[in-house]
Amino acid sequence: MSGINLEGAGVRLGDTEVLRDVTLSLDARTIAVIGENGSGKSTLGRLLSGLVPATAGTVRVLGLDPVRQAAELRRRVAVIFSNPDAQIIMPTVAEDVAFSLRSEKLPRAEKADRVAAALEEFGLAELADRSSHDLSGGQKQLLALCGAFVRRPDLVVADEPTAYLDARNARRVADHLLADAAHSDPSHRLVLVTHDLGLAQRCDTAVLIQDGRVAEIGAPAQVIATYEAGIRW
Numbered sequence: 001m002s003g004i005n006l007e008g009a010g011v012r013l014g015d016t017e018v019l020r021d022v023t024l025s026l027d028a029r030t031i032a033v034i035g036e037n038g039s040g041k042s043t044l045g046r047l048l049s050g051l052v053p054a055t056a057g058t059v060r061v062l063g064l065d066p067v068r069q070a071a072e073l074r075r076r077v078a079v080i081f082s083n084p085d086a087q088i089i090m091p092t093v094a095e096d097v098a099f100s101l102r103s104e105k106l107p108r109a110e111k112a113d114r115v116a117a118a119l120e121e122f123g124l125a126e127l128a129d130r131s132s133h134d135l136s137g138g139q140k141q142l143l144a145l146c147g148a149f150v151r152r153p154d155l156v157v158a159d160e161p162t163a164y165l166d167a168r169n170a171r172r173v174a175d176h177l178l179a180d181a182a183h184s185d186p187s188h189r190l191v192l193v194t195h196d197l198g199l200a201q202r203c204d205t206a207v208l209i210q211d212g213r214v215a216e217i218g219a220p221a222q223v224i225a226t227y228e229a230g231i232r233w
């Protein structure tokens, strides 16, 4: 069991049942999660990342129980939010990427090589010594992505990663996310919570969330059509 498997999963936050009876078995490599504001998409992303516990049912992500095997899940899953400021910690760009590898048991030289390669891949090599907090919004999101991918996670959960970006940077970030998910390792997965239906269309599978429940799962074109048909303009 290596993908995402939820059985009757629910999440209650305060008095609100935010997710209800979510049953999913997903083995696709790139999965878009779409739906209206407040439908529960981010909560699903947080549930899969172990950031909120299920209050009903069972959840297995990469075969792991996000509560009982939280440390292992954190090691294998990277989370990217729309606001990169929440994820940038260290003073310089290179230090921030290196910080992501702090708990990896790797020789120092190998860590340095991995940081350098990741900076290069995300077009940040020339900014390595710049103050990470002085970057533009797009550059910060690329840095957040770089910090997530340098760990070589098995699953990336990205929640509106392009929300604050201009068209060019949104495209760059999306290309990185989708290209990285398509790397040769077949176990590498992406869950992408998004309102960008063009981006959802580029994923292998889409999940439509409505009012805390799964309304449809399938080929993105079909699921997007269902979503659009249900919108009361």
Ligand SMILES: Nc1ncnc2c1ncn2[C@@H]1O[C@H](COP(=O)(O)OP(=O)(O)OP(=O)(O)O)[C@@H](O)[C@H]1O
Pocket (backbone or CB within 6 Å): 013, 014, 015, 016, 018, 035, 036, 037, 038, 039, 040, 041, 042, 043, 044
């Ligand atoms: N900590 C919380 N306590 C109580 N209710 C919450 C909490 N966090 C979220 N909710 C509620 O859960 C519902 C789903 O929120 P969620 O952020 O998952 O929706 P979403 O589909 O990602 O929305 P959006 O597209 O607007 O980002 C909303 O009604 C929200 O108000």
